Amino acid sequence: MSEYEDRSAVTVIGLGPMGRELAGAFLDAGLRTTVWNRTPGRDAELVARGARSAASARAAVEASEVVVVCLVNYDAVDAVLRSEEVAPALKGRTVVNLSADTAARARDLGAWAADRGAGYIDGAIMTPAPSIGTADAVFLHAGPVALYESVRGLLGALGGTHTHVGEEIGRAAAYDLALLDVFWTAMSGYAHALAMAGVEGISPRELAPFAQGIAAILPPLFEEMAGDVEDGTYSGRINPITSGVSTMSHIVHASEANGIDASVMRATEGLARRVIGRGHGEDGFLRVTELLLATAGKGLAGPVGRG
Helix, strand or coil: CCCCCCCCCEEEECCHHHHHHHHHHHHHHCEEEEECCCCCCCCCCHHHHHEEEECCCHHHHCCCEEEECCCCCCHHHHHHHHHCCCHHCCCCCEEEEEECCHHHHHHHHHHHHHHHCCCEEEEEEECHHHCCCCCCCCEEEEECCCHHHHHHHHHHHHCCEEEEEECCCHHHHHHHHHHHHHHHHHHHHHHHHHHHHHHHHHHHHHHHHHHHHHHHHHHHHHHHHHHHHHCCCCCCCCHHHHHHHHHHHHHHHHHHCCCCHHHHHHHHHHHHHHHHCCCCCCCEEEEEEEHHHHHHHCCCCCCCCCC
């Protein structure tokens, strides 16, 4: 007997690459799973594995007490859930939204769902689709603790680690975008580095081992500098921002001399020079964090009051 047979069935709305993996993991765990997708035909493989195909979005919602949504963005989510057909069916059900968008959109949808008597958990998937159902999957969730605990066992069927990051409904999306910022900024830097190396006759495979060495330096720096930023110390003992901005200018000059767009590094250098202009040249680069928050009219979040 499956350990899930005494639990509520689950519906998965959205059968893109990630949604198909979510539904497949639920099926593998022995859960009765209903699926629906805006574009017909994507459920054939899942149905062959035992999933139930819903004829409409409303039928999909009505099939289960827990509805997992994984669509491309909140515009797509709104088009489905807020429709006149589906919205009335949400009452009394729990929506676990694993679609990606902004924290503001998550708060808005959460408030809307509450007004219609639906429970709402906002989540973020921090690993690629093939990780779903394995120990490598990483999920973040935000929303009422009691509601999260009520679906925690079911979500465990998706494998990996599940972390509740707070009751404030926008926190999972905020984590998601902040971490994706790290990823895409790093990928942009790597693409630029490969171009810079390429014009000097260095192949991508020749550069890659040394780039991995640079990447290996970062995890301990992230931890150390998070403390610097949170404590307001911004230590520049090893590498003051005045030293860093010098190397940034070399990258800009070499790039543009070779016809390579240097706008990303120019922007980074510009932030660093603004920090120096404020009298913080001996501080570390992450003094830029304070500058960015000040520009946004915000202060740094502290370690307390995050629930």
